[in-house]
Amino acid sequence: MSGTLRIHWAITPEIAPRPLINCNRCGGVKAYRCSGKFRVNANGKRIDVWLIYRCVDCDNSWNFGIFERCNRRDIEPVLLQALESNDAGLARRHAFDIVALRKLVGCVEEFPDVAVHKRLLGGASESAVALELQLGLEMPTSLRLDRLLASELGISRSRLQTLAERRLLVVDPDGAKALRKPARQGMTIRIDLAGEPDHEAIICAAGG
Structure with a gap:
């Protein structure tokens, strides 16, 4: 032309996708929003990492698994530091991983x-x-x-x-x-x- x-x-x-999860506080299926915060739990050489979600109504928490029973040596130091410091960009990338969310909970609300x-x-x-x-x-x-x-x-x-x-x-x-x-x-x-x-x-x- x-x-x-x-x-x-x-x-x-x-707006990040919101998984629809049965909230044990509300007593029904509720949307959960990403908090932008990671939870890192170290047990010896093993590390578990979750991205924390909160019920939009009662603030009840749900953990989206990122690493489970992973050897510390398998996580790059820069990545581990980003997880421990709640890097906003990293949290955003995981929050928008609609495929992983659907594998865990099935139903996800998109915007x-x-x-x-x-x-x-x-x-x-x-x-x-x-x-x-x-x-x-x-x-x-x-x-x-x-x-x-x-x-x-x-x-x-x-x-x-x-x-x-x-x-x-x-x-x-x-x-x-x-x-x-x-x-x-x-x-x-x-x-x-x-x-x-x-x-x-x-x-x-x-x-x-």
Whole structure:
């Protein structure tokens, strides 16, 4: 496309998944939120590490196992220090490990809330009549691609679908069907807006 504005969207989930666990204090299944704190228990040369979760209603604790009966020598000193100091980045990475959480508890509550940081890669917004959006995800998200695009570009999901049907919106990989699936790392969305009367407003909203 001529006159294409290329923009990178760095997408950061804002709320970590919450496992749904039977709370023995509340007497029913409750959502548990990550506390951001690790519990490290050393017994001789063996170390157990958990990420502590709290019931959203009564603050009852639940431990998400990170290491179990692990030999101290098998944990790098830098990693052990990060665990013992409750490193926020490390806690966040484990809190967003939806696969591990599901293996332990089965049901997990996910949230689509994200922050989007937009960075210009190339082109000039003044002359642009097309967009190329490159997605970078810090962590996986449950947010559907069409909802992300509609929110950030200020247009309806039905219009996005129409653009896709007219082949004016192309998603790589997976094509138009990707619109109804979660946004993924490495996706590229190309939108031809040459015939759209509000193309300037859409390009501005995209980050141009």
